Amino acid sequence: MAPVQRMSTTMLKTLRDDPADAETASHKLLVRAGYVRRTSAGVWTWLPMGKKVLENVSRVVREEMDAIGGQEVLLPALLPKEPYETSGRWEEYGDLLFRLKDRKGAEYLLGPTHEEIFTLTVKDQCTSYKDLPVMLYQIQTKYRDEARPRSGVLRGREFQMKDSYSFDTTDEGLAESYRLHREAYTRIFERLGLDYRVVSAVSGAMGGSASEEFLAPAAAGEDTFVDCPACDYAANTEAVTAVVAPADAAEHGPVEELDTPDTPTIESLAEHLGVPASATLKNLLVKIDGEITAIGVPGDREVDLGKLGEHLAPAVVELVTAEDFAGRPDLVRGYVGPQGLKLRYLADPRVAPGTAWVTGANKPDTHARNVVCGRDFEVDQYLDVVVVEQGDPCPRCGAGLEIGRAIEIGHIFQLGRKYADAFGLDVLGPQGKPVRVTMGSYGIGVSRAVAALAEQTHDASGLCWPREVAPADVHVVAAGKALQTELALELAEKLGAAGVRVLVDDRAGVSPGVKFTDAELIGVPTILVVGRGAASGVVELKDRRTGEREELTVAEAVERLTARV
Numbered sequence: 119m120a121p122v123q124r125m126s127t128t129m130l131k132t133l134r135d136d137p138a139d140a141e142t143a144s145h146k147l148l149v150r151a152g153y154v155r156r157t158s159a160g161v162w163t164w165l166p167m168g169k170k171v172l173e174n175v176s177r178v179v180r181e182e183m184d185a186i187g188g189q190e191v192l193l194p195a196l197l198p199k200e201p202y203e204t205s206g207r208w209e210e211y212g213d214l215l216f217r218l219k220d221r222k223g224a225e226y227l228l229g230p231t232h233e234e235i236f237t238l239t240v241k242d243q244c245t246s247y248k249d250l251p252v253m254l255y256q257i258q259t260k261y262r263d264e265a266r267p268r269s270g271v272l273r274g275r276e277f278q279m280k281d282s283y284s285f286d287t288t289d290e291g292l293a294e295s296y297r298l299h300r301e302a303y304t305r306i307f308e309r310l311g312l313d314y315r316v317v318s319a320v321s322g323a324m325g326g327s328a329s330e331e332f333l334a335p336a337a338a339g340e341d342t343f344v345d346c347p348a349c350d351y352a353a354n355t356e357a358v359t360a361v362v363a364p365a366d367a368a369e370h371g372p373v374e375e376l377d378t379p380d381t382p383t384i385e386s387l388a389e390h391l392g393v394p395a396s397a398t399l400k401n402l403l404v405k406i407d408g409e410i411t412a413i414g415v416p417g418d419r420e421v422d423l424g425k426l427g428e429h430l431a432p433a434v435v436e437l438v439t440a441e442d443f444a445g446r447p448d449l450v451r452g453y454v455g456p457q458g459l460k461l462r463y464l465a466d467p468r469v470a471p472g473t474a475w476v477t478g479a480n481k482p483d484t485h486a487r488n489v490v491c492g493r494d495f496e497v498d499q500y501l502d503v504v505v506v507e508q509g510d511p512c513p514r515c516g517a518g519l520e521i522g523r524a525i526e527i528g529h530i531f532q533l534g535r536k537y538a539d540a541f542g543l544d545v546l547g548p549q550g551k552p553v554r555v556t557m558g559s560y561g562i563g564v565s566r567a568v569a570a571l572a573e574q575t576h577d578a579s580g581l582c583w584p585r586e587v588a589p590a591d592v593h594v595v596a597a598g599k600a601l602q603t604e605l606a607l608e609l610a611e612k613l614g615a616a617g618v619r620v621l622v623d624d625r626a627g628v629s630p631g632v633k634f635t636d637a638e639l640i641g642v643p644t645i646l647v648v649g650r651g652a653a654s655g656v657v658e659l660k661d662r663r664t665g666e667r668e669e670l671t672v673a674e675a676v677e678r679l680t681a682r683v
């Protein structure tokens with residue numbers, strides 16, 4: 119038994135025009151179809167239709183989390199500052215954190231994610247190894263003061279997240295909790311009807327080891343990922359590792375200085391010498407926590423500053439300025455080379471031992487040839503920080519990688535003991551000695567998943583929901599006449615009684631054209647039109663996705679639609 123939802127009494131106002139500031143399809147369509155309403159920048163109201171979709175996503179997430187033994191809890195969003203000071207994130211989060219004070223001046227934050235509070239909860243509730251493993255989750259409102267909340271509910275400053283945390287006493291236990299989550303996520307995204315990839319990710323500020331992201335390919339996505347067309351390798355571009363061919367230092371002649379006036383750029387140098395840019399070594403100078411450091415990458419590659427920041431976090435990375443050169447005559451702008459350089463030297467893995475390069479000679483207007491890594495200079499640390507390019511070799515099989523854009527819909531981490539160490543989370547082990555707990559943390563963007571689904575499934579006429587998340591199973595459209603409305607309502611009641619979720623457009627004084635356009639925009643998977651044929655008991659069934667239409671008798675339509683329940 120499902121109550122029939124009548125459009126004549128539903129608070130649902132569709133709009134003809136896109137909101138002025140909307141850039142993504144999900145933003146435009148969710149607003150136009152009356153699912154969400156902007157309250158302030160990055161803060162959204164879920165209207166009746168939107169709330170249904172959000173609830174459907176939550177239900178699927180909840181069912182699958184329960185199925186792997188997750189226990190649902192609800193933590194506050196308003197959190198005291200102290201635990202976040204203990205973990206260091208009160209500082210690390212910087213401007214992303216919403217901070218506030220109570221009337222007594224005590225400091226609080228609005229939770230961006232809850233590792234700290236879950237750790238404290240388990241510390242309080244679990245004392246013995248027998249109390250573990252435990253998996254806790256919540257579907258809750260999160261707050262992050264995002265820099266550019268422009269894409270509707272895709273990136274909110276207030277948003278719904280499912281976050282879960284696993285607590286184990288052994289590494290094997292953590293691996294198992296992680297595996298269970300990975301499988302639950304696979305089932306969740308499949309049931310939601312999302313097209314997704316699981317990719318390896320850098321864990322960044324979270325610390326810890328294994329980490330994978332669930333990405334939904336979509337042009338509106340803010341993440342880039344690589345996909346191998348030949349094997350199952352897929353990774354966030356930030357996590358791709360370079361493939362390096364071994365080289366032999368003995369092949370190369372001695373270092374040779376070259377007079378290269380007016381060649382401060384790689385292009386001008388490559389042209390002057392008649393060598394490819396890939397044979398030159400470019401040395402970018404940055405400041406890492408204030409210390410000037412050089413990073414060597416092949417001349418044809420760009421350094422990804424975001425990736426560099428991720429790798430070196432929490433150190434602060436800045437570009438050098440003209441003042442930084444002032445006190446350093448040894449640093450010759452545009453002609454820096456790693457040989458004899460008195461700086462820490464980081465390099466791309468392509469700058470492998472034995473490879474020879476054309477690079478700066480640390481003298482004005484001069485470059486050097488046959489500068490060999492491991493012979494003429496040493497690399498202090500290798501870092502994968504160049505921008506990945508279409509066609510770069512797959513680290514697993516060597517085929518040319520493809521680059522795509524995607525929306526991050528989920529993220530799973532093996533955190534390890536980082537938070538347990540910070541908060542001293544131990545339980546009494548089988549031998550009576552305390553054992554440090556190891557943790558996993560797992561997130562799904564519940565409200566973001568609604569937007570991701572809209573991005574992936576919409577068409578030119580509007581939204582087009584997969585059945586599991588749709589706000590209704592059938593949208594019955596009464597074309598206009600009183601008799602048609604009567605039959606439509608009768609049909610809707612019959613379907614509702616059989617458990618079919620029905621939205622019925624029984625609005626008086628709205629033209630059939632507007633009703634059809636609205637039905638397409640709203641995106642319920644099946645549209646049932648009660649129109650001209652109604653007098654003779656014939657209705658039209660339309661598949662929203664394929665556009666296929668079929669005329670059926672009322673009895674046939676009821677049978678067809680109830681068979682699916």
Ligand code: ATP
Nearest residue numbers: 264272273274277279526527528529561562563566
């Ligand atoms: P992003 O890189 O997109 O900012 P994140 O990596 O910071 O996301 P996590 O901390 O991994 O996000 O959060 C878990 C999940 O919560 C993400 O995978 C994403 O689906 C969702 N999420 C994160 N930030 C937002 C946001 N501002 N609006 C909506 N959903 C979000």
Ligand code: MG
Nearest residue numbers: 331526528529
């Ligand atoms: Mg993430």
